[in-house]
Amino acid sequence: MIHKLKRAWRESNRFNRYVVLLCSFVLIGAMELMASQYFGALTQSILLRDFTQTQTSLIGFGCLTLLAVLMTYQAQKYQTQVIETMRSQFKTKTVDCILESDYRVSSQLEQGDLIGRLENDVSSIVSATNLSVTLSKAVVLLIILSFGILRIDVRLLILYFIPLPLAFIIQRYASQKSSDFILPWKTAMGKTNALTQDVMNNRTTIRTFGLYDTVASWVEKALVDSRDKGIYGIRSLYLLQFPFSVFAMLPNFLIGIGGTYLIAHGELELGQLVSAFLLVQLISNEFNVIANMVQNIPQLLVSTERIYPIWDAAKETFGNAVGSEDSDPVIAFKDVFFGYPNTDTLVLKGFNLEIYDQEHVGVVGTSGSGKSTLMKLLLGLYTPQAGAVYYKGISIQDWDKQALRNDLAVVFQNSELMNQSIRQNLQYGNQMVSDKKLHEVLDHVHLSDFVDQNGLDFIVGEKGNRLSGGQRQRLSIARALLKESDVLLFDEATSALDVETEQLIQHVMDTTERTQLIIAHRLATLRNCDRIIVMDQGAVVASGTHHELMAQDGIYASLIAIQNGGDHHDKRI
Numbered sequence: 001m002i003h004k005l006k007r008a009w010r011e012s013n014r015f016n017r018y019v020v021l022l023c024s025f026v027l028i029g030a031m032e033l034m035a036s037q038y039f040g041a042l043t044q045s046i047l048l049r050d051f052t053q054t055q056t057s058l059i060g061f062g063c064l065t066l067l068a069v070l071m072t073y074q075a076q077k078y079q080t081q082v083i084e085t086m087r088s089q090f091k092t093k094t095v096d097c098i099l100e101s102d103y104r105v106s107s108q109l110e111q112g113d114l115i116g117r118l119e120n121d122v123s124s125i126v127s128a129t130n131l132s133v134t135l136s137k138a139v140v141l142l143i144i145l146s147f148g149i150l151r152i153d154v155r156l157l158i159l160y161f162i163p164l165p166l167a168f169i170i171q172r173y174a175s176q177k178s179s180d181f182i183l184p185w186k187t188a189m190g191k192t193n194a195l196t197q198d199v200m201n202n203r204t205t206i207r208t209f210g211l212y213d214t215v216a217s218w219v220e221k222a223l224v225d226s227r228d229k230g231i232y233g234i235r236s237l238y239l240l241q242f243p244f245s246v247f248a249m250l251p252n253f254l255i256g257i258g259g260t261y262l263i264a265h266g267e268l269e270l271g272q273l274v275s276a277f278l279l280v281q282l283i284s285n286e287f288n289v290i291a292n293m294v295q296n297i298p299q300l301l302v303s304t305e306r307i308y309p310i311w312d313a314a315k316e317t318f319g320n321a322v323g324s325e326d327s328d329p330v331i332a333f334k335d336v337f338f339g340y341p342n343t344d345t346l347v348l349k350g351f352n353l354e355i356y357d358q359e360h361v362g363v364v365g366t367s368g369s370g371k372s373t374l375m376k377l378l379l380g381l382y383t384p385q386a387g388a389v390y391y392k393g394i395s396i397q398d399w400d401k402q403a404l405r406n407d408l409a410v411v412f413q414n415s416e417l418m419n420q421s422i423r424q425n426l427q428y429g430n431q432m433v434s435d436k437k438l439h440e441v442l443d444h445v446h447l448s449d450f451v452d453q454n455g456l457d458f459i460v461g462e463k464g465n466r467l468s469g470g471q472r473q474r475l476s477i478a479r480a481l482l483k484e485s486d487v488l489l490f491d492e493a494t495s496a497l498d499v500e501t502e503q504l505i506q507h508v509m510d511t512t513e514r515t516q517l518i519i520a521h522r523l524a525t526l527r528n529c530d531r532i533i534v535m536d537q538g539a540v541v542a543s544g545t546h547h548e549l550m551a552q553d554g555i556y557a558s559l560i561a562i563q564n565g566g567d568h569h570d571k572r573i
Contacts, residue, residue, distance in 0.1 A: 001298050004128075004301045005128065005129060005301070007308070008090075009129065009132075011090070011311070012090070012129070014085065017078070017082045021136070022137075022140060024075040024078070025137040025140040025141065026144070027071055028071050028072055028075065028141065029143075029144030031065075031067050031068040032068055032144070032145065032282060034064050035064040035068065036275050036278045037148070038060040039057070039274065040271040040272055040275025041060075042054060042057035042271075043270065043271045043274040044269060047271070075137075079130070083130045083133075086126055086129060091122050094118055094122055094307060097313060098114065098310060100316060101314065102313065102317075103316070103381040103382060104341045105313045108341070110194040111194070111197050112190075112194030112196055112198060115193060116189060116190045116193035120189065121186070121307050124303035125300065125303050125304055128297050128300035128301045131293050132293070132297060134289060135289070135290060135294070137289075138286040138289040138290045138293065141286045142283055142287065149276055149280070149283070152268075152275060152276050152279075156258060156259060156262075159251070159258040160280060162251075163254070164251065181232070181236045182237075182302045183305065185229040185233045186306065188225050188229045188230075189226050190306070192219075192223060192225075196219070199215055199218075237299070251280065251284065252281075255277065255280050256277075259277070316380065318398075318400060318401040319397060319398035319399060320400050321394045323391065323393075323394055323399065323404075327394075329354040329355055329390075330357050330391065330486070330487065331390070331487070331515070331517065332354045332389070332393075333374070333377075333390075334352060335351070336348050337349060337351075337384060337385050338370075338382065340382075347368075347373050348373060348384070349537065350387070351374075352540065355515060355517060358514060359530045359531065360509075360516040360518065360528075360531075361517050361530065362518045362533070363517065363532075364519075364523055364526065364533075364535070365535030365555070366555070369538065370538045371519045375412075375489050375519070377389050378391065379404075379405065380396045380399070391404065392407075406485065408485055408489060409487070409488050409489065410488075410490075411473070411480045411488075411489070411491065412493070413492035415464060415476040417467075417472060419459065419460070419462045419463070420460070421456060421457045421459055421460070422454075422458050425464075425475060425479060426438055426442075426478060426479050426482055429478075429482035429483035430482040430484060433482055438456060439451070441481050444508045445474040445475075445477050446504055447478065460472075470501060473493060473494060474505065477493055481508075481512065485514070486515060487514060487517070488514050488515070488517075490509070490519065490520070491519045492519060492521055524563070526546065527546045529546070531544065532544065532556065534549065534556045541554070541555060542554050
């Protein structure tokens with residue numbers, strides 16, 4: 001528990017604030033100690049009918065109590081500022097680590113689970129650090145208040161502490177077992193979040209296929225599993241906590257018996273016993289706080305097992321090269337072997353390809369032949385197991401990450417749009433672009449009518465859901481064209497367009513004087529490429545122009561024949 005908390009404070013860079021809080025707790029404890037002494041003197045002076053002393057004690061008790069309350073308020077205010085700043089820092093760090101982590105790590109995390117970690121687990125860690133401050137305060141006050149009882153009579157202090165060792169042994173055991181009970185609950189909650197996210201993302205599919213009952217059963221099963229594990233875990237912790245609660249009551253009972261005995265034998269004044277009882281009540285409150293913190297903090301820190309691995313995940317490895325303008329070929333795959341993580345299957349097997357400056361190269365092949373993998377390797381999302389991928393004569397891994405991706409513009413089949421305006425989505429391609437240039441490019445991709453009607457400030461919705469599939473793709477193509485990059489990468493970039501619009505967009509792509517690598521499902525869109533490569537089982541099996549490949553009567557000609565026959569769902573495409 002301690003090393004997890006230490007890391008949380010270290011990551012927040014707020015440990016100096018923690019020290020300030022500890023100092024304030026010492027002052028609060030000293031005030032409470034002196035207030036208890038004044039209260040005991042107040043009781044004794046009333047018994048002796050010494051009203052001058054009564055007045056002095058009453059004023060002293062009231063002033064110290066008020067100061068302690070004010071100091072506590074300021075400390076709580078300061079603590080809240082520290083903790084909320086920490087919450088913001090931890091969320092930012094988690095998002096940054098997800099975005100900067102090796103793609104092999106981040107791609108395996110489900111979106112719903114990530115959201116659960118970002119919201120629930122980060123909040124749990126922050127709550128644990130917050131409770132650690134409360135725990136520290138309780139420990140400081142416990143020490144100071146115990147010193148107060150020691151000054152009254154050491155025997156009272158001994159009586160108070162007699163049952164506590166056994167109580168803390170029980171508490172320690174409960175704390176050690178808490179992770180075993182809470183982690184399954186947290187994991188089940190993560191799976192439930194992932195399922196809920198999946199359901200929300202597929203609302204249309206659920207409606208059109210009438211999957212209400214099926215999906216409801218999935219959700220109910222996940223929720224029941226999460227509920228049952230939560231009930232079992234918390235109930236088990238309460239059962240473990242019960243013996244501690246019993247032992248925690250014994251000190252007050254022993255102080256009462258012992259104090260009465262000492263007064264009866266003239267070894268203690270009533271005012272001293274009253275002070276001792278007041279201190280005991282304060283100490284008992286702090287013990288209860290400590291008990292709760294020792295139980296709750298380990299439960300909350302279970303979330304570190306879901307957040308710290310993200311913070312510790314391997315980062316993308318890149319160099320600092322920025323390339324050479326004169327290098328040709330612009331892109332080169334040299335004897336590349338590659339397979340995705342957690343699988344023994346190689347997607348690319350000795351793959352070789354060179355693409356030259358301003359050359360337009362199309363890629364076709366059977367399903368699973370590795371077409372989209374080329375894009376991911378070129379973007380540096382994955383690293384080959386053998387061989388190398390070069391851009392402008394430099395290995396992808398030696399490039400500066402930002403420089404590489406600034407030099408490449410990519411459009412994927414599933415267009416990624418932010419829930420912002422059309423203008424903002426386009427400006428991701430070029431932050432300095434003018435509205436005039438935006439309208440020019442939108443006209444090229446045949447979105448000008450829509451924008452003229454709705455404006456550049458039209459909010460596209462979550463993942464662009466206020467646009468049609470074709471509009472989303474055209475907006476993504478426009479964004480890529482606006483990016484002043486040397487290379488354009490298209491991965492099924494026109495799959496959602498009707499044939500007429502696709503032909504118009506294809507003309508724009510054909511006349512764009514940049515190096516292009518194009519993967520297309522509709523093979524007719526590749527007809528004007530300078531070169532078309534045919535992939536099968538992770539290797540290039542044919543290469544040439546459309547007419548040359550048709551003359552070879554190989555895989556390419558077969559795929560063309562299938563599409564001309566109308567079978568767009570053949571498994572080989």
